[in-house]
Structures are given as C-alpha cells and as structure tokens.
Amino acid sequence: MNTKKFDPPKTCTDASAQANFASLGREGQPDWDIVEFDVFCSRCAYNLRALSKPRCPECGLQFDWHVVLDEAARHSDFLFEHNWETRPILSWWTTFRRSFRPIRFWNNVSIHDRVCPGPLWFMLGVSIVLFFVVLHGTALCSWIILDHIYDNLYPVPWRFGPGPPPTLELVIAELEDIAQAPVLLGSKYLLALTSIMSFLLAMLAVPCSLWQTLGKCRVRTVQILRTVAYMLPPAFVLCSWVILCFIILMGLVRFDNPMHDFVFAFSFIFAVTLIPAFYVGTGLKRYLQLPRAYFVAVVTSIIALLFLMSTNVIMAAVLRSLW
Ligand SMILES: [Zn+2]
Known part of the structure; x- marks a missing residue:
C-alpha cells in the first residue's frame, strides 16, 4: 500500500543492505519483501514502496532503481553541501564558479543527490x-x-x-x-x-x-x-x-x-x-x-x-x- 508522505526521506544506512539492494536493482525491479526501509521520490517525497515501475505516480518523475536505492550514489564530488567538511573553501569556490553556467551546472547535479x-x-x-x-x-x-x-x-x-x-x-x-x-x-x-x-x-x-x-x-x-x-x-x-x-x-x-x-x-x-x-x-x-x-x-x-x-x-x- 502506497502512502503519501512529505517528510524528509529516510535512507538506508546499513552498508550490507545497500549492497543487496544494489544487486537486486541490477536484476530489475526491487524485491520489496526484502527491503526493510521506505524509499521516497526525490522530487515530491512520495513513498515509492511496493512500486514495480521506476516512475513516481504522484509527480511523474522517471528514475533508476539503482540510484534511488543506493545511498552511496547520492554524493556529488564538487557540491559545497557534500564537501564542506573536508574542503570548505575549495568546494564553495568550485560550486560558485560552476553556477555561472547553470545548464552545465545542473547537468552535473542529480535530483537524487542527498540534500543537506x-x-x-x-x-x-x-x-x-x-x-x-x-x-x-x-x-x-x-x-x-x-x-x-x-x-x-x-x-x-x-x-x-x-x-x-x-x-x-x-x-x-x-x-x-x-x-x-x-x-x-x-x-x-x-x-x-x-x-x-x-x-x-x-x-x-x-x-x-x-x-x-x-x-x-x-x-x-x-x-x-x-x-x-x-x-x-x-x-x-x-x-x-x-x-x-x-x-x-x-x-x-x-x-x-x-x-x-x-x-x-x-x-x-x-x-x-x-x-x-x-x-x-x-x-x-x-x-x-x-x-x-x-x-x-x-x-x-x-x-x-x-x-x-x-x-x-x-x-x-x-x-x-x-x-
Ligand atoms: Zn514524485
């Protein structure tokens, strides 16, 4: 049963579980009997649990199950919000410099990247x-x-x-x-x-x-x-x-x-x-x-x-x- 929620998405934190679901993803649709956590749409936060097709029924966003289920893939290598702890000035400058060319900037940022x-x-x-x-x-x-x-x-x-x-x-x-x-x-x-x-x-x-x-x-x-x-x-x-x-x-x-x-x-x-x-x-x-x-x-x-x-x-x- 799908339920509509607008809370910030919870993501899987267990590394072994992530690995399992990444491999399941390669087979096709996820096996929801094994998935122990809820997965939310990156754009509208609709609960995607029990869905078979990689498309949000609420907002119509097309996605890849691998990306949605794998938290490790949700990290950008240059965005300030993901790198501010390790290289604050460099990541801010890189993000700021790239943002002047917005089309290229957003081509390098995924909607599934973790939001901080x-x-x-x-x-x-x-x-x-x-x-x-x-x-x-x-x-x-x-x-x-x-x-x-x-x-x-x-x-x-x-x-x-x-x-x-x-x-x-x-x-x-x-x-x-x-x-x-x-x-x-x-x-x-x-x-x-x-x-x-x-x-x-x-x-x-x-x-x-x-x-x-x-x-x-x-x-x-x-x-x-x-x-x-x-x-x-x-x-x-x-x-x-x-x-x-x-x-x-x-x-x-x-x-x-x-x-x-x-x-x-x-x-x-x-x-x-x-x-x-x-x-x-x-x-x-x-x-x-x-x-x-x-x-x-x-x-x-x-x-x-x-x-x-x-x-x-x-x-x-x-x-x-x-x-
Ligand atoms: Zn959605």
Missing part, C-alpha cells in the same frame, strides 16, 4: 554578503583605477592643457559615492540589507506556493532550497554589476523627456528581474524537470521584487519613526 539543508542556508547567507561585496568592491576598484588614470592624464594644474571631460569626473564621483555608501549611510544601510533578505525569502517561498502552476507537482521544500541556494549567488553578482551600471548612467544622463525616464526605469527593473528568473528557471527546468519552469521563475522574480520594494518602504517608515 544546513550548507544550503549558508550558501544563501553568503550570496547576500557577496551581493554587497561585489557591488561596493567593484565600485571601489573602479574608482581607484579611474582616479589613478585621471591623475596621470590630467596632472594639476591641468589648466595649461585640455581639461578632463566632465563625464569622467561624474563617473569617478558616482563610483566614490557607491564605494563609500556603507560608511556614509551608516544604520540607514539596514534598508538595503532587509530589502535583499525579503527578496531572497520570497524567491524561496513563491515556488513552494505555486505547485498548482508546476503541473500540480508538490516539490519538496529542500529541493526548492537547493535550486535557489545555488542559483542566487551568480544572479546576485550579475545583478550587482547591472545595478552599478544603472546608478552610474543615472548620474550621467539627464533625460528631458519623462518617457525616457520611464523607459530607463523599466529597463532597470527588467534587467534585475530577468537575471534571477533565468537562473532559477534553469534550475527548475534542468534539475527539477518541472513544466512551465521559466514562467514560474519570472512570476517568482516579479513577486520577489515587489516584496523587496514593500520591505524598503515599510523599513524606511519604521526607521523614520525611530529617529
């Missing part, structure tokens, strides 16, 4: 730090380099030669402001931190609530966590560069036509929505093999952005009332 939530939450926390470090770090490095070039090209007094272009001075001033923002804004910088945290939590919560859209497939929360935890770091890094470019452009360009302001704002929102949507959508499609993955990812990203804006407004009001 702790390291995944750590990856999410690091992605927030990464966003601010890359944003302000890039601004700081660009500011130092451009300032150095400026000093070499236009040594004081430059009034004897051609003066520096005003655009270059404006860009340097913008970069200086962004680089020093955490120090200059002080506690008001909390706004940025809480806003991005609300964005991140919405990116996690929305796909879990859109299971009707995902072909009525109730996906395990830890699988959504894994998808988001590996896809947000590269998305945040790219978003920080896009935001940096738009802030500089905003300082440089003065639009006379209000329509141009609107187009500029729309392009900005489009860019910062599309980048996380592409990364998370690729994870939902390639890794979780879900239908309408990119549609769900775009909706998730838009809702998350609305969450971010709402949090910003609420927190600004709270901070104003406090000070």
